Amino acid sequence: MNLLLLEQQHFIDEWHAELGQRQLRHVLDVHQASEGDVLRVGLVNGNMGKGKITHLSSEIMRLEVELNTPPPPALPLTVLLALPRPKMLKRSLQHLTALGVKKIILMNSYRVEKSFWQSPWLSPGKVREQLILGLEQARDTIMPEVILEKRFKPFVEDRLPALVAGKLGLVAHPLGGESCPHQISGPAVLAIGPEGGFIDYEVDKLEQTGFQRIHLGPRILRVETAVTAIVSKLYD
Structure with a gap:
């Protein structure tokens, strides 16, 4: 997973998201991330950027998100x-x-x-x-x-x-x-x-x-x- 994909339902407000299940397992088991780490994130059908982990447990992860980079161009x-x-x-x-x-x-x-x-x-x-x-x-x-x-x-x-x-x-x-x-x-x-x-x-x-x-x-x-x-x- 080179990009953590977020969807609208993950967002608590404009700048904060909350994740569980598959993405959380990957962050814990593969990235072995900790609170304070910064991950590459993106919004489905939207921009990409970074997400800082503000809370991480075995059940839930919260991110402070900044999305300001457009996705790569599509092939015609x-x-x-x-x-x-x-x-x-x-x-x-x-x-x-x-x-x-x-x-x-x-x-x-x-x-x-x-x-x-x-x-x-x-x-x-x-x-x-x-x-x-x-x-x-x-x-x-x-x-x-x-x-x-x-x-x-x-x-x-x-x-x-x-x-x-x-x-x-x-x-x-x-x-x-x-x-x-x-x-x-x-x-x-x-x-x-x-x-x-x-x-x-x-x-x-x-x-x-x-x-x-x-x-x-x-x-x-x-x-x-x-x-x-x-x-x-x-x-x-």
């Missing part, structure tokens, strides 16, 4: 991610959030198992947990938007054209296409398929919407590895 990137299996989903959400992606669309694909859509890890609370972990890792405060699109064809035909208009559309695919571009400066929409990749029909539909195929070379990568590698290459 929307990621369409074919819904991965739960373990990969958790890691992918954390990685994308840490990298600065602020719009993540979890979409269906022929190779996405139907049972994945029933996973408890898709509940708003569980998704938020992973986003918080990504923000804490990267010292960021702006919560990404996560959208679920359970039907491939209606999404690609009806909603995706407006989403990709004026942006660079890229679909990661191990067969064909160009090498992944490097250090682009404008907005983009990146589609990453499931294990085994998008089927030909899905790639064709994305190309009809204005996407172009890209690849990272001959190696086949896990979803969470491909996510990190492509985003890092696109935006230095």
Whole structure:
């Protein structure tokens, strides 16, 4: 945890916050902090700054907070991610959030198992947990938007054209296409398929919407590895 994230309900007044549970355990067990220590803090969807510990026990921590630093800039990137299996989903959400992606669309694909859509890890609370972990890792405060699109064809035909208009559309695919571009400066929409990749029909539909195929070379990568590698290459 490189940043202690606060929410509005933690604040007693404008300058003082009170915390317990997960964050308190981390401060006690990992930071091994004491009263008087100063921690890096941030307000969800707000500024960052510092928090001085004014009270610390096994049950509660109180902070005197000063928030005067804006969060890092977001990437101008929307990621369409074919819904991965739960373990990969958790890691992918954390990685994308840490990298600065602020719009993540979890979409269906022929190779996405139907049972994945029933996973408890898709509940708003569980998704938020992973986003918080990504923000804490990267010292960021702006919560990404996560959208679920359970039907491939209606999404690609009806909603995706407006989403990709004026942006660079890229679909990661191990067969064909160009090498992944490097250090682009404008907005983009990146589609990453499931294990085994998008089927030909899905790639064709994305190309009809204005996407172009890209690849990272001959190696086949896990979803969470491909996510990190492509985003890092696109935006230095």
